[in-house]
Amino acid sequence: MIGVGLTRAAIRAAAGRQFAEQGYDRTSVRSIAREAGVDPALVAHFFGTKHRLLVDVVELPFDPEQVVPVIFAGDREQIGRRLADFLLATLEDPEARRRITGLVRAAASEPEAARMVRALITREVFARIVDALGVDDGDLRTSLVGSQIVGLVMARYIVGIEPLASLPPETVAAALAPNLQRYLSGPLDASGREGRE
Amino acid sequence: MIGVGLTRAAIRAAAGRQFAEQGYDRTSVRSIAREAGVDPALVAHFFGTKHRLLVDVVELPFDPEQVVPVIFAGDREQIGRRLADFLLATLEDPEARRRITGLVRAAASEPEAARMVRALITREVFARIVDALGVDDGDLRTSLVGSQIVGLVMARYIVGIEPLASLPPETVAAALAPNLQRYLSGPLDASGREGRE
Structure with missing residues (x-):
């Protein structure tokens, strides 16, 4: 052994x-x-x-092959909610949180680690989401979702911006969900110019 | 001298x-x-x-005292758009980008720097935005906006997630604006459960 x-x-x-x-x-x-x-x-x-x-190697605390189909199957208008719930629940686990914040810290500090994280996210997670979405601009939508997720990890768990850092996960998930949903299925161009979607 | x-x-x-x-x-x-x-x-x-x-000391590449009132004055439903435009335009400038990515990197890597960044953001930027919004939950709304902004800096400028990293700033600003707007003025609770806002 x-x-x-x-x-x-x-x-x-x-x-x-x-x-x-x-x-x-x-x-x-x-x-x-x-x-x-x-x-x-x-x-x-x-x-x-x-x-x-x-x-x-990068110790992602979940298996994207298992998780992505579950989140992205079913009612498309609830993907944002399922994704937010999964994300916040996962980050409540101390070991999972340690791994994810470690990944984000590594990505922010070392170019080599950033390349590895980018490779991981793009190939293993994003590609599955883009496939599951099955739309032409799935790569942009997925990278926008990614920007919100990494920003949440930074603000809530690394920098500790209040009140985001100490609110219950359910409250944060509810606040996040519609924004993730818009990135996944809302109009992405010019809608800001015309007012709210 | x-x-x-x-x-x-x-x-x-x-x-x-x-x-x-x-x-x-x-x-x-x-x-x-x-x-x-x-x-x-x-x-x-x-x-x-x-x-x-x-x-x-932390070399913010803009003066929040000047910038916040300009962005948050006028049509409230266009704040997200003005904020997104300002953000992307600022980050196009190489020196401003260097300072902002330096801040984000510092916040991600060193607890002491994270404290300083948190102090700066909370007092100098967020407090002004919370004041300008003039709503009860302005601190949560502002920290949600902050999470999206730091996530954009990470995804587009530090980790370099495509296509977010190479799209023109106008395209990214248009994609971001409605999400910033919802954090600033949309319903934050339970709206995800019911579907899109």
């Missing part, structure tokens, strides 16, 4: 370094395996695809 | 250290003057009030 643990740790370390230094695209399961001194089949055995390895 | 420059620099350094280490409230013009080895009257002469010294 110790050998397996060390091998997994070596693969994770190699993946983390390569994702951060050369970016997601130029990293392969093969190059990670080479650096970790193992067979590529072992990387696949332990971690599955390169996508899943990235998620494992 | 060199003497004046050095004196100003000494005052700035003392203020920066005290704001960061002991927080805004427990820092006084008198304690800053003492550390800088100058008369408090000289601090007032160079920088005006403690508020203005904080703004000077």
Whole structure:
């Protein structure tokens, strides 16, 4: 078991370094395996695809493959609400909060970490949301949603802006939901010029 | 001139250290003057009030005292649009962008800097907006607006999430404006549960 643990740790370390230094695209399961001194089949055995390895390395506290379909299935006009509820509930968990604030802090401070976070978010989370939305401007809508989420993490959990920092999660989710919903399904151009949507 | 420059620099350094280490409230013009080895009257002469010294030290690239009334005066339903336009126009300027991304990075990485940024934003910017709004829940509305703004800075300028990172500022401002507007004047509770506002 110790050998397996060390091998997994070596693969994770190699993946983390390569994702951060050369970016997601130029990293392969093969190059990670080479650096970790193992067979590529072992990387696949332990971690599955390169996508899943990235998620494992940056320690996202949820599995986007499981979560995105649940949030984005069903009534489209309630996606904002489901997303806000999921987000605030997840961030109530101390360990999940630690990982997410760690990711945001890393993204803000180190260009290499920023690249890794960008790769993770774009490929593993955003791409699934864009697919689920199935609209032409899904990438812009998703990145706008992302901007609000990272801003919430900064304001509520990192900088601690009041009263946002100490309000109950349900109150914050209710305040956030319609804004997430507009980014997902509302008109994005010129509507501000004409007044409220 | 060199003497004046050095004196100003000494005052700035003392203020920066005290704001960061002991927080805004427990820092006084008198304690800053003492550390800088100058008369408090000289601090007032160079920088005006403690508020203005904080703004000077953290190098906000605009004067909230000038900007907030302009954005928040006039048609209330267009505040979101004016705020979005101002924000994106400001961030187009390389020096202003450098200062703002520096502030956000500092807030994300160092607890002391986070405290200083929080003090600055709360007192110098948010308090003016809350006053200008003149509503009971102005502090929550303002902190929600703040969460979207810091998230935009992170997503567009620091992490570089596409297509948000390379779209023209006008497009981003138009996409942002109605969301800022809802935080400022829309219903904040339960509206997400019922569908779009």
